[in-house]
Amino acid sequence: MPLLQLQRVDFGVGGPLLLERVDLSIEAGERVCIVGRNGAGKSTLMRLVAGELKPDDGEVRLQSGAVVARMAQEVPQDATGTVFDVVAAGLGELGALLARYHHALEAGDMAAMGEAQARIEALHGWDLDRRVAQVIEQLELPAQARFEALSGGMKRRVLLARALVRKPDILLLDEPTNHLDIESIAWLEGFLKSFAGSLLFITHDRGFLRALATRIVEIDRGRVTSWPGDYDNYLRRREERLHAEAQEQARFDRLLAQEEAWIRQGIKARRTRNEGRVRALKAMRAERARRREASGNVRMEVAQGGASGRKVIEMRGVSHGYGARRLLEDTSTTILRGDRIGIIGPNGSGKSTLLRILLGELQPERGEVVHGTGLQVAYFDQHRSQLDESLSALENVAEGREYVEINGARKHAIGYLQDFLFTPERARAPITRLSGGERNRLLLARLFAQPSNLLVMDEPTNDLDIETLELLEELLLEYPGTLLLVSHDRDFLDNVVTSTLVLEGEGRLGEYVGGYSDWLRQRRPPPARAQAPPAPAPVKPAPPTAPAAPPARRKLGYREARELEQLPARIEQLEAEIARRTDAMHDPGFYQQDGAAITAANLELARLQEELDAAYKRWEELESR
Structure with missing residues (x-):
């Protein structure tokens, strides 16, 4: 059932x-x-x-x-308190009692603790207290950290825990992937693959969709x-359906046109008119009036500037950071005309800072950035700060003009916005009434109306539907200028960029040929870092002594050397088994089994993934020694 x-x-x-x-x-x-x-x-x-x-x-x-539980698309503004508080809030009144008990316990308020304890016991709530703790541990969350102080990615993980605590x-x-970095998206994928319940989700991330959807x-x-089946099967069958629908509509329209011509014939035809045929014509008219046409696709074209010099941007020995946190350290790179470069890294690693340094908007602490000749920059800002909230969509794009000019062709501003799926009414409406996807389309319309030979795009894919994403990909592939792209959409990076700059931490900027998948194949584990000894507790000064020599690295014993030798084959075996099981889950017949078999298969896949992660971690540990 x-x-x-x-x-x-x-x-x-x-x-x-x-x-x-x-x-x-x-x-x-x-x-x-x-x-x-x-x-x-x-x-x-x-x-x-x-x-x-x-x-x-x-x-x-x-x-x-x-039980049905929903994780909201946006972080609630009223979500405050510790991580434990926010997760427990998923349990309603009892969750609030549990949070109150833990706060009283921490503060040593015995009266408040006793009152909360009595009410929890009356409601048989201690099992739920354990459940909150288990979910927090499972999602690797800091229970006592303040929710307001967390990063955007961690906040969304807490909200997922709040939904999961209800055991939906x-x-x-x-x-769920909006505003998450690539590492967080990969973690979420792995977690949801092991989730034993049913999942109903909306996403524009095709990699995420392909990995999860059955x-x-x-x-x-x-x-x-x-x-039924995976996303690629859906795309094939959808094209077949749309083709059949178009053919049937064309046949219907031809027949309707014939009947309309018949009804308009002269007196002689009217005398012999068949009343049943007239009634059929009225029914056809009503059916045609009810038809809802498919919405068109966005039609995008970039206004192209003149050719830039061959060398677009050169960064020489650049260092920059904030206090002890180093984003770039003695970093150099050269960007040439026609390059399509993806910039990736965790949230907070400095991707937007790197863009601002490359564009000359931010002066680095050390080093220099040299721009080539004839640059015309168009910049897509992920925060949409270029849009004026007090103006309509039309005023934001046309800026008081009646026409926009794209590559020598004049277009009426309203017609240009219709290419981006804005009706005349929507184009004249205040942008405060636009959805997130509409705002992104509007920013693209504004951006592409500016002649450019250097296109800089910071997270352009958020809130766009998949069809618009695919059209944007095609446009960027045909763009003759230079592209700098910050994105967490793995498929988008793979399909568009020819090389990647990766912020790897501790000031390192890696350069790799190809997109995201190519980087995954090429990257090496980061070098092991020596663990700094803990700072001593403050005591009376001791007489100065010679600094102790750092401990020598312990060599691998026979068993560890043997383990290191066997690990690559074990990793390869685990990856092959995970791939085989994942392919089996994409088969529509897989979900015709009973629920227990499906759950067991999901749990086994999660176990194999954990074993693979542990094997990689052990391999890196032994390699570093």
């Missing part, structure tokens, strides 16, 4: 129904991804499943006793269709 069923569900917010006659079921152990254009209703469908919205018509049925049968995730649910013009 399905965990959850939507039966003939309708939902609208004015105008055509956003969701129309939706039938959908979710089985135990499934990982279902919802796809569709920006504004198609993906988040609305998820909120209906979560019970946050009620359908206009139809029914949402949840299996008795099943169905976990809902809306764009079924695709598409929303298109209000209708929801389900596609």
